[in-house]
Amino acid sequence: MDYVSSGMGNPKLMSNVMSQIKVPIPPLEEQERIVSILDKFDALVNDLSSGLPAEIRARRQQYEHYRDRLLTFREAA
Secondary structure, eight states, X not given: OOSOBOSSSSOBOOHHHHTTOOOOOOOHHHHHHHHHHHHXXXXXXXXXXXXXXXXXXXXXXXXXXXXXXXXXXXXXX
16 A cells, blocks of 8 residues: 555554545546436335335235245145
C-alpha cells in the first residue's frame, strides 16, 4: 500500500496524503449505465407490487400448494 504509513502499530492514512490520491471517475455515460442498473435493483427490492416481495409471495403460494398436495391422502379402497 503506497499511501498507508505502516511504521506504527496501527496503519494510518493521513489527510495530507489522502488529498493527493487520484480516484478515477468513469465517463458520464458509464455512470448513467450504473445508475440505471442500481435503480432497477432498488425497484426490484423495494417495490411492493414487484420484485422481492412479489417473489416471496409467489414462493409462499408454491410452498402452500405442494404442502397441501403432499399432505392430502386418499382413502384406500
